Amino acid sequence: MAYIQLNNGLPGITGLLENRVDTAAPIRELTQILLRGKSTLTEMERELIATIVSFKNECRFCTKAHAATVIALGGSKELLDTVYHDLENAQLSEKMKSLLVIGSKVQEIGKAVLPEHIERAKKAGATDKEIHDTVLIAALFCLYNRYVDGMGAYCPEDPAYYQKLAARLTTIGYDRPKDAMARKGEESFK
């Protein structure tokens, strides 16, 4: 049960965003640009940054949601487990590992990002824009994770919910679903 009365029965972040569409609009738009907009990082790579930050913030809802999205975009559970627990041995490029290290440092606190973390990424071929977006995606998920858990948002246990959510996030993306039916389908998991 959320700490405040919501105007809908949707779980997790979706319930919070639908409850306050004015503040939701820029949050959704920012996410759509960063995770689905034009980028030299793939959608899965950007979702991995969101997932590792959510995992480290121990936000169950966001971790499950973005892990399911990584899988929907071609990732695997094994990849996710390695990213969570043994990043250096993950089946990822050196560049992607270095960006996930930066994301993890941002999760701790801004000042935890050190010149050596940036140097490693640049040496591995990361561009300034990729580094910028990595920092902002990680920072954005520090917002999301705190919003979801700080409001006590409901976190469904049924994996089918996250598959449904991932299906929306890999098709419609992060824009507000115009089709009310899409939201209705998610509501049944409450």
Add this chain to the structure above:
Amino acid sequence: MAFIDLQNDLPGIRGPMIYRPETGTILNELAEILLHDEDNTLSRGDREMIGAYTSYLNDCFFCQNVHGAMAQHYYECDTQFIDSIKKNFLSADISDKLKSLLTIAGSVQKGGRYVTSEQIEKAKSLGATDREIHDTVLIAAAFCMFNRYVDGLNTWAPKDMQVYIDRAPMRAKEGYSQLGLTK
């Protein structure tokens, strides 16, 4: 020196905002709704204070001074009063309701799971509405993003405190959504 070439010399968050205006504009829109929008029962001063306090806890020099100066402007107080709230709001001369909201903001800064139903109940018992609690959580969460953006890219910040104080009246008048790319 910022970690990446921002192609401008602006301090703090304004550097990366102008480097990537597509996202910068939206970050300002979010700040405008949360901190400056008139349609809110929390005063602008209290909302800025929640941002300044969260930034203080995140040790973000630029944000805590920008938003501390904004709160100081709205409260019509001195810097010492803002500092006393940052350092120990429980013994500061502010309302019990604001203390209960700053407690929630402090928990959000540590992590969402640190917010407890007792903290929420306390705020409600002191007259905080659901919307005020929501905005407190979202302002604190948003500053956990802004602070990380500013420090994670190692942006520079003016050391002279007067700079922040001098800019506050203009920002209060104009708000955040009009924050130009060169001002």
